[in-house]
Amino acid sequence: MDHQQVLELLPAYLDQELSLSETRELERHLEGCEACRRADALQRDVSTQLRQAGLRIDAPPALLQSIEAALPRPIEPQISLGERFRLWLASRSSNWAALGAMAMSLAVLSISVNLYRQIPSPEQRLTQELVDDHVRSLQSTHLFDVISTDKHTVKPWFNGKLDFAPPVIDLAQQGYPLVGGRLDFLNGRAVAVMVYRYKLHPINLYVWPGNNAGQTASVVEQKGYHLAHWSAAGMTYWAITDAGAPELNGFITDLRAQAPS
Amino acid sequence: MADPTNEQRFKTQVLPHLNSAFNVARWLTRNDQDAQDVTQEAYLRAYKFFPGFHGENPRAWLLAIVRNTFYTWYRQNREPASDTLFDEAIHSLETSNVRQDDSPEAMLIRRESQQQVHLALRNLPLEFREVMVLRELEELSYKEIASIIGIPMGTVMSRLGRGRQQLAALLAPMKQEA
Numbered sequence: 001m002d003h004q005q006v007l008e009l010l011p012a013y014l015d016q017e018l019s020l021s022e023t024r025e026l027e028r029h030l031e032g033c034e035a036c037r038r039a040d041a042l043q044r045d046v047s048t049q050l051r052q053a054g055l056r057i058d059a060p061p062a063l064l065q066s067i068e069a070a071l072p073r074p075i076e077p078q079i080s081l082g083e084r085f086r087l088w089l090a091s092r093s094s095n096w097a098a099l100g101a102m103a104m105s106l107a108v109l110s111i112s113v114n115l116y117r118q119i120p121s122p123e124q125r126l127t128q129e130l131v132d133d134h135v136r137s138l139q140s141t142h143l144f145d146v147i148s149t150d151k152h153t154v155k156p157w158f159n160g161k162l163d164f165a166p167p168v169i170d171l172a173q174q175g176y177p178l179v180g181g182r183l184d185f186l187n188g189r190a191v192a193v194m195v196y197r198y199k200l201h202p203i204n205l206y207v208w209p210g211n212n213a214g215q216t217a218s219v220v221e222q223k224g225y226h227l228a229h230w231s232a233a234g235m236t237y238w239a240i241t242d243a244g245a246p247e248l249n250g251f252i253t254d255l256r257a258q259a260p261s
Numbered sequence: 262m263a264d265p266t267n268e269q270r271f272k273t274q275v276l277p278h279l280n281s282a283f284n285v286a287r288w289l290t291r292n293d294q295d296a297q298d299v300t301q302e303a304y305l306r307a308y309k310f311f312p313g314f315h316g317e318n319p320r321a322w323l324l325a326i327v328r329n330t331f332y333t334w335y336r337q338n339r340e341p342a343s344d345t346l347f348d349e350a351i352h353s354l355e356t357s358n359v360r361q362d363d364s365p366e367a368m369l370i371r372r373e374s375q376q377q378v379h380l381a382l383r384n385l386p387l388e389f390r391e392v393m394v395l396r397e398l399e400e401l402s403y404k405e406i407a408s409i410i411g412i413p414m415g416t417v418m419s420r421l422g423r424g425r426q427q428l429a430a431l432l433a434p435m436k437q438e439a
Contacts, residue, residue, distance in 0.1 A: 011422040015396065017403045017414075043425040049432065050397040053378040059283035063297055067279070067304045145280070185277040 001025045006036050014043055058145055061160050126187055126238075131222050133186060134204050134240045137193075144180035144195060154181040158192055166192035166207040167235065167259055174254040176203065196251065201243035203251060210236035217252050219245045228252055233260045271311050274319040275304075281320055281399055282327045288394040289331045291383055295338075303330040318405065325409040328391065381431040389424035396421055 001009075001022075006029045012018050013026050030036050146157040155168040161183050170178050176196045184193050189208060196203040210231060217230035217237075226248045229238040239255075241248055282303060287296035303326045316322055382393060395406045396417075407414045 008419065008422070011425065012403065012418045015403065015421070017418070042429050043422065046425040046428045046432070047397060049374075049378050050382065050393065050428070053375040055288075055375075055379055055382065056280075056284050056398045057287045059279045059300065060293075060297065063283065063300060064276070064279055066297075067276075067301050070301060070305060071308050185273075188273060190277070 001029055003029070003033065003036065006030070006033070007039060010036070010040050010043060014040065014047060061157070065160055127220070127222055127227060129186060130206065130227060130238055130240055131225055133184060134225060137182070137184075137195075137204060138202060145182035147180040149178055151178060154178065154194065157181060158183070162190055162192055164192075164209045164235075166194070167233075168194060169255060169258045171196060171251070171254050171258065174250075176251050176254065198241070198243050198247050198251060201241050201247070203239060203241040203243065203248070205255070206238040206240075207235050209234060212236065217249075217256075219248055221245070230256075232256065267312050271308060275307055275311065275323055278320045278323050279304075282323055284398060285324055285327050285391075285394060286331060288382070288398070289328070289387070289391060290334070295334070299331050299334050300327065302334070303327040306330060321401065321405045321409055324395070324399070324401075325411075328409060377432060381428050384431065385424060385427060389420055389427060392417060392420045393424045393428070 006026055009018065009022070009026055013023065018026065030040065146154055148154050148157075149170075149172065151168040151170045155165070158166055158168075158181065168178070168181070172178065176198050178194060179197050179202075180195045182193045182195065184191050184206070186206060187208070191206050191208040194205040194207070196205060211234060213229045213231040213236045215230060215232070217228040217239075219226050219228045221227075225240055225242055226245050227238065227240045228248060229236065230252070231237070239248060239252060241251075243251075279300070283296060283300045286299040286303070287293065290296045290299055303323070306329075307323055307326050310326070314322055382390065385393065391410065392406060395401045395409060401409070403414045403417045406417045410417070412420075
């Protein structure tokens, strides 16, 4: 790899688009070439400045409504798989043929149940999805859509973006200041995320309607993150943070003391 | 698109990328109202073409449509020559990152440097601005950018390199002033 080639490949080096062997070869050249090192530093500096300047501009809230309204037909509300299954059952009258088919499929089900056990349960998958989303929110510039420590700013921001009103609670007094909120797509639906902080640890609190998580929250650990989930007042909550389990427990206790239950 | 499963898929795969679509349109048009119009038009097109979409990357697919819609619009309404440098988004920039030093002086300096970066990117020629936005703000891969713009990956790389050099040149005198 000669000097000119290295200069041309620098953007891809910075963007980590080179193969391992190309990277090694390029780095070998960088070690001995002051000019290339300077060019690399210059590009890196611009890239960092762009990423840190908060340049991403979110769509105004009204745009989603106006797009949905302009589509040829209103988009139907989401039907979950479970509901679809119930509808399907209801649509089939309980005749013997159907029962026979059911018995057959039950037999098949019990055979495949061992197979099924090996694939992650919906909850495991959701836990994984949450960890991924949490990590992504910290890596990219997408920790917040709305930046505010004021619940009266964060709560109205969600208006019109969701089909529910998430409870937004300020816990600054308790040592967990609210720092913002964002909209995320999780578990097949749009969810509200409130971002809190405990010292330097961000805490992402995901909220969506649902009652199936149980009343008590217990903390689990995955990949060094602590997660907990519970349901209250028709909402399902998931909290995730890199802070310790006691801090997360404290956060949940304080949150639930303030939240509608 | 009468098929309810297509509508369902459109809602779960395409609508969630509204912020990306708008952000790209916003940086291409450099104007809030035009960006809204372009985004809306792009969504209508996307909705129409969606039954034929079977790829795995709805965001890149949508952004390609946003870009095409923008160029149609751009050819019809060339930006007025007296395009002012004023951009309301500069003036509504949040002084965000709570982790940083939050003294009033530090916030002011940060805000000013953010505005300068904003202004520099805004003044970058279109062909460089679009790759910079797709890469640095939308964090797309070279492959995705190549497919959105319809250029080889090597061209994506060279445009990013030249775009960054131009930005560095635009930012350097501002830094000296500050």
